[in-house]
Amino acid sequence: MIRKLDKKALPDILLLDIDMPDMDGYETMAWLKANHPGIAVLVVSMVETDEAITRMLRLGVKGYLSKDIEEEDIHKALQAISNKGYYYTDFLTGKLIDALQNDEVERGEVAEQLIWNQISENELKFLKLACSEMKYDEIAEKMFLSPKTVDGYRAALFTKFNIKNRQGLVLFAIKNKLVKVEDI
Template sequence: MLKTNSSTNASVAIVDDHILLRNGLANLIRGLETYAVLFEANNGKDFIKQLQPRLLPDIVLLDINMPEMDGYETALWLKRNYPGIKILALSMYDNENSIIRMMKNGAKGYILKDIDPMEFHRALDSLMGNGFYYSELITGKLIHAVSKMDEPDNTPKPPGQLKPSETEFLKLVCTEMTYKEIAEKMFLSARTIDGYRDALFEKLNVKSRVGLVLYAIKNNIVNV
């Protein structure tokens, strides 16, 4: 559910160099009662040129592969200049490196261009209501990307606000282990592990396991 006034549409900017696809997305968005297309752009430079500080979009639907200024560079620019704008990455590729790079650059969601219209609507709703959209695909890819790597012996020390036990828990979260398996690995009860998870959600200001994984990646607790 959207946490916005029902009388006010959330605005969306579409940045994609493929005109046919861009027009199709624009028509799909216009068919949704609670959303409106603010403007369309061919690439990052065109998007920045059209951006008006007094009339910012709520969501930017951002293609990754574009000429002149691609999605990675555009996302990073937005993260530095307008961090309140929610970025929904749009791509033909579901590879782990693309997903992680876009998330590091500030994207709050990642969808494929062959997404079902109903899931696309859910993605927009989740961005507006929760501030992020992580599908099962994204969750699986992120965790798999981290879990398949060997941890080096010289792993950088975690940020000071984390206890050693929390850091250990965070590293295990970045594997394909379930919370139950993590509890067994740490010789703790499932309830204690739930407590670790909820405490880290609050301490790190994240809302999901993917958020924990992203925090671990960004702070070099695990390396990608």
């Protein structure tokens, strides 16, 4: 699979199975995360254990589907990943809740992973800069973006995480270890 990636035309979203010859899905996902972190990965697999799902979430997958799904579900997942950056089904959410209730995974790790999977690279860059004393127009200039784009990142983060103001954004970033206090 890795040899087939065209470095000149990388995909926005990649479908990945866990059970594959040569390199399994875990190894492939770790390689993708290290070498092409901008590629969003949707797992489509028959492997549906709590351990497999949480392990893939820790590696940064943006969604996880069972292979016995309908074609329209794949379309929904691809569209959601393209628009929101992630896709979590009731199945996936249920598996995570079961894992939490059975203490197989630390609550903080799962919550942290869910947050990381919902935030794009540019939103994270914006968030780190928003935790400084810079004004929004200064952040836009530093990111080489328009002020409207920066406003879009701010609005998206406010909506995703039910935040009402910049102070709340800073507290959210610190609480969820998205920024370090000493970096502010």
